[in-house]
């Protein structure tokens with residue numbers, strides 16, 4: 323089993339964000355809100371653990387939001403409760419997402435390490451202060467460098483840096499390939515074990531989307547985006563980072579085990595507001611509202627939306643997740659799941675993708691090539707259209 327813990331707070335809302343996160347008040351009101359959240363989370367861990375029967379857990383992932391807003395003491399309490407209610411395996415990967423500013427507060431890095439966190443994922447996004455200001459990030463480039471160095475001093479030997487490419491700028495200065503490669507150079511100079519490089523998307527109703535609609539923002543053209551993705555992947559590879567998923571690169575032995583398990587379709591339990599769980603044929607999502615989730619926990623949970631996953635839904639998801647990975651889709655397993663007639667309906671598409679250099683079949687796995695990964699959404703929509711017909 324994998325555990326995901328959603329921390330719904332951020333020091334302020336970034337101008338592009340579409341995640342469920344709440345800007346946290348400064349001082350005592352913010353601390354009170356976090357304390358209330360932590361009490362509910364501990365209860366949810368205990369209730370779910372009791373229900374599932376102290377099953378083994380191989381990875382824990384604190385995501386958000388901004389998990390580095392939780393004090394080391396609270397993270398320690400949560401880890402103790404997880405150990406009490408689940409069987410945390412000896413070499414479990416315990417990841418926490420962190421923003422550079424809050425990670426530098428009050429010895430947070432040392433406290434998180436002491437609490438058992440052994441992998442950090444820093445939300446850096448860019449080393450350019452002007453870009454960070456435009457994105458509404460709560461930190462500058464200097465804090466990113468300082469947080470990384472401090473994390474090393476605190477003993478972290480497994481650190482990821484998150485960056486975004488395809489970033490907007492004030493007209494007409496959208497990000498270029500040269501600028502993106504410079505960001506990657508700055509990131510690799512720090513020698514992190516892992517780099518996640520996400521393509522920027524303009525989220526509906528976000529402040530940046532409104533700015534774009536009003537003509538106050540430029541986005542890179544499609545051709546520039548394509549060359550950024552391809553050149554970025556090549557650059558990272560030349561620096562020893564192997565691509566193992568559309569947006570993720572790692573040095574040998576440092577792929578994120580938690581995310582790998584998720585992409586490979588393993589079961590996971592999500593705790594906290596808006597967290598999703600998939601166990602057996604069931605999937606449920608906790609209430610995406612702090613107050614509603616807390617009430618459900620007080621009432622003994624669940625007050626969440628749930629769905630049954632049939633074989634077809636699982637096969638579609640397998641297609642979607644496995645094509646993200648370099649390993650690709652195991653065709654024999656997938657054909658068995660989706661059924662012979664649906665699989666046959668997809669054969670001509672697979673042939674066309676291969677002919678156009680967008681996919682390859684090797685050792686029984688269908689893999690997207692890099693140009694294929696670049697248009698993976700379109701490829702998936704073609705698959706789903708074939709499955710509808712088949």
Ligand code: SF4
Pocket residue numbers: 331332334335336338339340341343386387388421445
């Ligand atoms: S730190 Fe992350 S979750 Fe929080 S507002 Fe910014 S993008 Fe959203």
